[in-house]
Amino acid sequence: MTWSAPCARIDHAALRHNLAAVRRFAPASRVWAVVKANGYGHGLEAVAATLAEADGLAVARVEEGVRLRRAGIRRPILVLEGMVFADELAAATRDDLALAIHNWDQARLLARGGELGVPPWWLKVDTGMHRLGFPPAEVDEVLGYLANTAAGSRLVGLLTHLAKADEPEDPASERQCAALGEAAAGRGLPLSIGNSAGLIALPAARSDWVRPGIMLYGASPFATGTGADLGLRPVMTLQTRLIAIQSLPRGAAVGYGGTYVCPEDMRVGIVGIGYGDGYPRHAPTGTPVLLNGERVPLIGRVSMDMIHVDLRGRPQAAVGDLATLWGVGLPVEEIATRAGTIAYELLCRVAQRVQLEHDSPAVGDGAAG
Numbered sequence: 001m002t003w004s005a006p007c008a009r010i011d012h013a014a015l016r017h018n019l020a021a022v023r024r025f026a027p028a029s030r031v032w033a034v035v036k037a038n039g040y041g042h043g044l045e046a047v048a049a050t051l052a053e054a055d056g057l058a059v060a061r062v063e064e065g066v067r068l069r070r071a072g073i074r075r076p077i078l079v080l081e082g083m084v085f086a087d088e089l090a091a092a093t094r095d096d097l098a099l100a101i102h103n104w105d106q107a108r109l110l111a112r113g114g115e116l117g118v119p120p121w122w123l124k125v126d127t128g129m130h131r132l133g134f135p136p137a138e139v140d141e142v143l144g145y146l147a148n149t150a151a152g153s154r155l156v157g158l159l160t161h162l163a164k165a166d167e168p169e170d171p172a173s174e175r176q177c178a179a180l181g182e183a184a185a186g187r188g189l190p191l192s193i194g195n196s197a198g199l200i201a202l203p204a205a206r207s208d209w210v211r212p213g214i215m216l217y218g219a220s221p222f223a224t225g226t227g228a229d230l231g232l233r234p235v236m237t238l239q240t241r242l243i244a245i246q247s248l249p250r251g252a253a254v255g256y257g258g259t260y261v262c263p264e265d266m267r268v269g270i271v272g273i274g275y276g277d278g279y280p281r282h283a284p285t286g287t288p289v290l291l292n293g294e295r296v297p298l299i300g301r302v303s304m305d306m307i308h309v310d311l312r313g314r315p316q317a318a319v320g321d322l323a324t325l326w327g328v329g330l331p332v333e334e335i336a337t338r339a340g341t342i343a344y345e346l347l348c349r350v351a352q353r354v355q356l357e358h359d360s361p362a363v364g365d366g367a368a369g
Helices: 012-025 036-040 044-053 062-070 086-094 104-112 136-149 172-184 196-201 332-339 343-348
Strands: 007-011 030-034 056-059 077-079 097-101 120-124 154-159 236-248 266-271 288-291 294-299 307-310 322-326 355-359
Touching (some): 007 012, 012 030, 012 044, 036 343, 044 062, 056 062, 062 077, 062 086, 062 097, 086 097, 104 136, 136 154, 136 172, 154 172, 288 307, 288 332, 332 343
Parallel strands (some): 007 355, 030 056, 056 077, 097 120, 120 154
Antiparallel strands (some): 236 322, 266 307, 288 294, 288 322, 294 307
């Protein structure tokens, strides 16, 4: 059946290609493949199964890790926000989810444990992000406390998060790497530092474990350039159909607020996607759309279910033609820049009503190891 509704096509061969690219950038590191936020909008379980060749998977919340276990995923899983409540600790212990411990409330909860024991855990150190983590000066204290109070405790390593890795010319990331190294000195523990930008641009961030996110999905983590510039392939191609064509006279105001006025008699196409589907509402006039592989400019305001495009350069356009909003042939980074946001947000905000169509998905449950 052919649908006029939007569809996000997910290319799992591209996902595997991008994981291989991570390995090339950081060949000596083990890889936590970050699949939080529903696999950056690509489908949590399907993405996790395809990324089975990663050394482990990283999620933000315990609930995401539990979902993966229920889907049959048996790879190591790291929960980057750790737990807040005892029920989450019990679930993490039951499902063998490693937890990032980043504050004293979590440390005390971990120490209390329970009849199930405690799961493996990483200590998060705040080396400059100032969001989550213990100050380096408290590392000795918290590790000593948990060594004495958390029965059966399984400390795995130390991790930190880089605040300015997407600005490789800024020395802050080097300082953060050095700070974690100092906190870990003499402990013989694995370290995890590099996110996508860090592992690409900063040798010091290619630690024992790296944590790529956005690059797995084919987008660049930097403010300029595209994933293709880094040898990556787009995993999501967001598409829909041209659902109507209007022949409008010069002076006709188009869409909500009439913010675009036709400069001449012209054909205007209506494309079946809008902010209700996750397309950015603030994409301005001129933002490109591919219509049967050819660029046409968006005009006027984005509405909930539709956008307008200028068809003056495409006299052959017809209702039912395929429209690509981003993906193969149209980098998501370009649309994000036009809309004043980042590729991360566009990918993660694709709405639930948009069908995910998985091409060449993984076979099996990704359970090896």
